Amino acid sequence: MMALMSGHTMEKLQGEELERQQRDFKGYDKGLVRLNPGRWLFPVDYTKFADNLYKFKFRTSDVVVMTWPKAGTTWTQEIVWTMRNNPNLDHPLAKMGVNDRSPFMEFDMLLGSKKLTPLEDNASFMDTFRKQCPGKDPKDGLTLQMSEAAPDPRTIKTHLPFSLHTPDLLDTAKVVYVARSPKDVVVSYYHHSRLILCHDFNGSLDQFTQYFFDDDLVFGPYWLHMKEAWEKRDHPNMHFIFYEDVKTNNMVELQKLNKFLNTNLTEEQLSGGRSGTGSSASARSSRPRLTNGLTSTPKTSVPLSDTRAEGKLQLARLGDIRVYVIILTRFCCRYQFQHHPEPGQKNVQDHLNHLQLPCFLQQLLILGFSFVSRDFVSQCESDLNNAHVFNGKYRMALMSGQVVETLQGEELERQQRDFEGYDKGLVRLNPGRWLFPVDYTKFADNLYKFKFRTSDVVVMTWPKAGTTWMQEIIWTMRNNPNLDHPLAKMGVNARAPFLDCDMLMENKKLSSINDSFFLEAFNKQCPGKDPKDGLLLQMSEATPDPRTIKTHLPFSLLTPDLLDTAKVVYVARSPKDVVVSYYHHSRLILCHDFNGSLDQFTQYFVDDDLLYGPYWLHMKEAWEKRDHPNMHFVFYEDVKTNNMVELQKLNKFLNTNLTEEQLSEVAKYTSFSVMKARAEEDDKPELDPFFNQDVVKADGGHFRKGEVGDGKKRLSPEQQAKIDQWTHQHTKDFGASFRYSC
Structure with missing residues (x-):
């Protein structure tokens, strides 16, 4: 137990109580703490900030908006800030999100979950922090320090009860406490806890209601929180207000607030009219009324029928805040939104202002989507089946540091014309210009944080550089040196899974495939797992x-x-052999379904416009790591021409300690001719729908030639010259020892 300055003792939840919470609230992965007296429940990171929150220096000019969660906090923040700072609705900062203008002081404690992208990784947010808090350490609390640094007059939001704040709060600042019906609160908090990843509740409303009754929700107990405020309702610096009164008697409650806050707004200002400030009539007519705009559920300032140019949004007529969140999160997939600044737009905020988005959406875009549950988005996608949300490009940041951008316009049309398997679209990742199917974004972060083990061997190649061959060699050396392993009859990808294959599986060309073959294997290997989270990704884990x-x-x-x-x-392979083999593969496999010529495909190759490209950057990243003790860089041509020598090197690298006799048998067993014969003998008709059967009949299936130098036979002199020039351009800094340097 730990004692706090507030006089509370703190104890970590343990055992069954913690297990139950973490089972139902996935966002509480770091743990929870109880504070007594009171049984207050908080994420464990509350302990980092508890004492600094308790001794926070309020000012006489402050107004604190205090509520239990989902009791009308954001609404009241906007009302109070607007009355105090923007009575004529012309304040330049009004376009910022309300939590930028009216900070949430204890928000830091909610940001520790592994489900979230750290705010420290959000460049826009960190720029704001450094400007507002120069020289301060983010570890001491981002939002806490931004609350301290906010200029007067401050409007500060908190869900903490009075007993966890400084005892002189009401003797210093004004407090507006909002209470709301528990029935409405529990439903709203249930929705909120499913939506926001720092909670990520996955249970039913009935379960959530029981948590509410039991005072087992974060910021609980509900009634004690309210009682502490109710007992102070007669203090001159206290304004206790009921959410229902503000909804049903809006002007009456605004007049009471006007008196309490000493804002001295006129009736016209309170109702939304304008005093004479020299603004034009057209400007007046475009501004929202306080009662009908800012103090009611916001809709949108975007014309609903407006079709905008590239880089702007078109919002379907879908209604409420929830839908706007879904629209954006569906595309941003929990990650930070990045923007295309247009001419004259200096920064992200300028761009957001140009889009004319509502303030709450601007706040979401600035903070990023690290708080929005993918489960929630998935459950609500049916609302958006016919909504075309983006006319322009969107970007999102990945955990790898890359920014994703959708291909659009002529570039996408050309790809989809020549590669009919790319019907769902393509994305580029920068830096690097990596090209992938759009479904890569579903799995990108889970691929990036995939948990490798010390016993793993990863076979990494650019496509058609000898991957399947090397998979079979390594798996056999490690698992089947005596060629008697019962699983050896399974396909190599069942024994040595293709980690990133899921992104290639979802297109209309493959929609007729019977999933039972894959799902049966998946369900055996990954019982209880959801196939939507990636069949091959999860099978790799398992x-x-x-x-x-x-x-x-x-x-x-x-x-x-x-x-x-x-x-x-x-494994690296000659670009001339790779391009010919990849050309055949892309015609054969329906997830690509290339219908052009070898000359066209070669042009895609040298333009770095093929999936998994750029070719040379892929190889360069590996080449630069060739001296790491856990790295074995091998050339396909060496394995073909000096097979036993290369197997001996692998034997040493893998610590497999095979005898010469065993290596010789492995060499025969993994030769191209023997592997091809095994594949033909073990034909699996359930895999036929993956292949273009016309190409199979004309040119063969997956095992075609496996030769060194086939590219020189198939490519024209002009195509070879083009590849030579391209190779020379990209291999100058690889060094003399690099096989393909020109």
């Missing part, structure tokens, strides 16, 4: 040790500690 895992992703899109944890075998 594969027993020692795992051999395949990926075509570059190092920069995987966890930075990969090489410090697992071993990586990177």
Whole structure:
């Protein structure tokens, strides 16, 4: 137990009580604490800030908006701030989100969950912090210090009860306490707790209501919170108000607030009219009324039928705040929204002002979407089936540091014309210009934070650089050196899973595939897991040790500690052979379904416009790590021409300690001709829908030639010259030891 300056003792939740909370509230992964007396419940990070919150220096000019969660806090913040700072509705800061103008002082304690993207990673938010709090340490509380640094007159939001604030609060500042019916509160808090990832509640309304009754919700107990305020209602600096009164007798309550706050607004100002400030009549007519705009549930200032140019939003006529949140989160997928500044727009805020978004949406965009539950978005997507939300480009930031941008216009049209499998769209990641199907964004962060083990071996290649061959070699050396393992008859991707395959699986070309084959294997390997979270990703996680895992992703899109944890075998192959093999593969596999010529495909290759490209950057990232003790960089051509020598090197790298006799048998077993014969013998008709059967009949299936130098036979002199020039341009700094340097 730990004693706080408030006089409370704090104890961590443990055992069954903690397990129940963490089962139902996924956002409480770091734990919870109880404060006594009172049984107040908070995330464990409250302890970092408790004493500084208690001794927070309020000023005589402050107004504190105090409520239990979902009792009308944001609404009252906006009312109070507007009455005090923007009575004529012309304040330049009014376009900022309300929590920028009226800070949430204890918000820091809610940000520690692993479900959230840290605010420290949000460049826009951190710029604001550094400007407002120069020289301050973010670890001492971002929103706490921003509350301290907010200029007078401050309007400060808190959900903490009086007993956890300084005892002289009411002798110093004014407090507006808002109470709301418990029936309305519990329903609103239930919705909020499902929506916001720092809670991430996954149970039913009935379960949530029981938590409410039991005073087992964060910021509870509800009635004690209200009682502490009710007992102070006669203090001259206290204004106790009921949410229902503000809704039903709005002007009456605004007049009471006007008197309490000493704002001296006129009747015209309170009702939304304007005093003579020289503003034009058209400006007046475009401004919201206090009673009908700011103090009622906001809709949107975006014309609902407006079709805007690239980079702007078109909002469907969908109604309430919830829908706007869904619209944006559906595309931003919990991550920070990044923006295209247009000419004359100096920063993100200028861009947001240009979009004319409502204040609460501007706040969401600035803070990012790290607080919005993907489960909530998924449950509500049916509301948006016919809503075309974005006319322009959108960007989102990934945990890897890359920013994702959708392909649009002619570039997308060209790709979808030539690659019919890309019907759902494509995305670019920068830096790097990496190209992926749009579904990569569903899995990007989980791929980046994939937990590799010290016993793992990762086979990393660009497509068609000898991946399947190397998977079979490594799995056999590690698991089947005597060629008698019962699982060896399974396909190699069942034994050495393709980590990033899920993003390739969802397109209309594959919609007719019978899922039972995959789901049966998935359900056995991952009981109770949701296939929507990635079949192959979760099967990779569930594969027993020692795992051999395949990926075509570059190092920069995987966890930075990969090489410090697992071993990586990177296979490089001549670009001329790769482009010919990838051309055949892209015609064969329906998730690509390329319908153009080899000449067109070669142009895509050198333009870095093929999936998993750019080719040379992918290889360069690996080449620069070739001296790491957990890295084995191998050339496809060496494995073909000096097979036993390369197997001996692998034997040493993998610590498999195979004998010469065993290595010789592995070499035969994993030769191209034997692997191709096994694949033909073990034909799986359930996989046929993945392949273009016309290409199979004309040019063969997955195992085609596996030769060194096939590219020189198939490519025209002009195509070879183009690749040579491109190779020379990109390999200048690889060094003389690099095989493909020109």
